[in-house]
Amino acid sequence: MPRKEPVALLQTKLNELIFDWSYQFLTPAELEAFAAKRLPASFNAQRDALMCGKFQNVSENREVSHVLSRGERSVLRQGSDSRFAQLVRKLRSGNWLGATGKPITDIVNIGVGGSDLGPLMTSFALKEFASDIQKHSVNTHFVSSMDGGQLYAVLPIVNPETTVFVVASKSFGTLDTFANVNTVKVWVNEHFAPINKTEVDWFEHHVLGISANPKRMTEMGIPPAHQLTFDQSVGGRFSMWSAIGLAIATTCGVRVFERLLEGAQAMDKHFASAPLTENIPMLMALCGVYNREERGINNVAILPYDGRFRHLPSYLQQLDMESNGKQCTATGEAIKYPTGPLIWGGFGPNGQHAFFQHLHQGYDSFAADFIMVLKRKAPGFSPMVQESLADQQELSVANCLAHRKLMAYGSEDGSARNFYPGNHPNNLLAVEELTPESFGAIIAAYEHKVFTQGLIWGLNSFDQPGVELGKKIAENTLAAIQGNSSESFDPSTDRFITLAKS
Known part of the structure; x- marks a missing residue:
């Protein structure tokens, strides 16, 4: 890609969010011509179908309705009377009592993939907006890893008598999740056995379920009143x-969760x-397709310059790569x-x-998305500390702008050591101040980017068959490790199975 000066200041705005694509080195006319060539003729109709929950996930024979979760099918559509809101307020008020009559102080969200990454990211990002009128505080923890490493860290710092475990799983059958659930059962039962509290007792007081499969939640022993559901x-x-966002609401409050949905809904209408x-x-979508197809760039670095976005790169890995990392069309060709x-990416x-x-000086080409917050209030601190924190935010903004420009244009002073090749196209998403609304808008924008790119490439962005074979092989391997199978794999795998069994 030849380096050239920006054609113009290219920015667009939605409420607090500014999107700058000046460093993509494309004119609006060039992008419109590319869109005319690459957008499918049915794009507008398919976008309209997504907006009303009628877009078809053809491989799984179901509609796609997540956009409606922000509006007519919201868990808050009944306001404070919804079960979701009632459970959140009961937990955050200290009125939820455990099996021994003690108020709940900790919530452990057990889930993996979408049942972990989104709630974890958003709870971390928006925690400072939590209502300070609650005298009772609840700490939220997240457990996802099948190896038990996160449980190993969480269990010693929570009390079984004051902890609610949220089992979050769309299918309510994910092996990773229930490996953690089984260990929690052993740990809690050991604690309650000496005081004559059975598994039924603590399930009634200490377990919430979130799933699209209420039958399995009931079979597990979760009372119907402690079940939250969402659509398949x-x-x-x-x-x-x-309802998977329960941990966001218990961390930040119902109103913050509502504002998050409002921000996403504003982006839906904009899109x-x-x-x-x-x-x-x-x-975002068209620049990304242009970089992939016309410039041969196969990777995008996500570079947030605000610590509240620390978990964004991991979240976007799943959103984008699980959706569009495919080599067959939506109809199977x-x-x-x-x-x-x-x-990929990380905290800038x-x-x-x-x-x-x-x-800056490596060989490989890449594109990048920078995320920046211009200003940050610091309520709860003295004026002098607030001023110092504001200075730090300015330092972060300056570094974001500097590195973004250097990656795009590069620099050279005649020596190889000080040569910066540049030529790396990038976007900037910026907000004057982070709010629940602007955060929701940014995440929804990425969702719609992925949807649009999936349509351009002819993919089904709403299935994920790519790990199923690995899961099947893992089941067979586990059977061999546990001595329930004599299957042989290959010399390397067989050797490690022997070591695992010894």
Whole structure:
């Protein structure tokens, strides 16, 4: 890609969110011509179908309705009278009592993939907006890893008598999740046995279930009053807006969760109606496809310059790569053209002392999304501390702008040591201040970007068959490790199975 000066200041805005694509080195006319060539003729109709929950996930024979989770099918559609809101307020008020009559102080969210990444990311990002009128505080913890490492860290710091375990699983059958659940059962039963509290007792007081499969929640022993459901038509990686977002609401409060949904809904309306060169998700999608196809760039670095976005790169890995990392069309035909890029990245200020060396002077091409918050209030601190924190935010903004420009344009002073090749196209998503609304808008924008790119590449962005074979092989391998199978695999695998058994 030849380096050239920016054609113009290219920005569009939705409420607090500014999207700048000046460093993509494309004119609006060039992008419109590319869109005319690459957008399918049915794009508007398919976008309209997504907006009303009628878009078809053809391989799983179901509709796609996550957008409705922000509106007509919201868990808050009944306001404070919804079961979701009632459970959240009961937990956050201290009125939820455990089996021994003590108020709940901790919530452990047990889930994996979409049942973990979205709630974890958003709870962390928006925790400071939690209502301070609650005199009772509840700590939220997240457990996802099948190896038990996270449980190993969480169990010693919580009390079984004051902890609610939220089992979050769309199918309510994910092996990773229930490996953690089984260990929790052993741990809690050991605690309650000496005081004559049975599993039925503590399930009644200490377990909540969230799933699209209420039958399995009931079979597990979770009381119907402690079950929250969402539609099968809501994909796991698109589910943080649904009942899966319970941990967000217990961390931040019902009103913050409501504001999050409002921000996402504003982006939905923008995506549905804004003209192409003012439409944030479509600009993100088309620039991304252009970089993938015309420039041969196979990866996008996600570089947030605000610590509250620390978990965004991991979240977007699932959202994008599980959706569009595919080599067959929505109708099952093999394809041989490039589709979704690799998504990676990390917290920008830390990255400057780690992988930015390679970004600036390494050999490989990449595109990047920078995320920036211009200002940050610091309620609860003295004026002098607030001023110092504001200075730090300015430092972060300056570094974000500087590295973004250097990656795009590069620099040279005649020596190889000080040569920065540049030529790395990038976007900037910026807000004046982070709010639940602006955070919701950013995440929804990425969802619609992925949807648009999936349509351009002819994919079904709402299935994920790519790990199923690995899971099947893992089941067979586990049977061999546990001595329930004599199956042989290959010399390397067989050797490690022997070591695992010894």
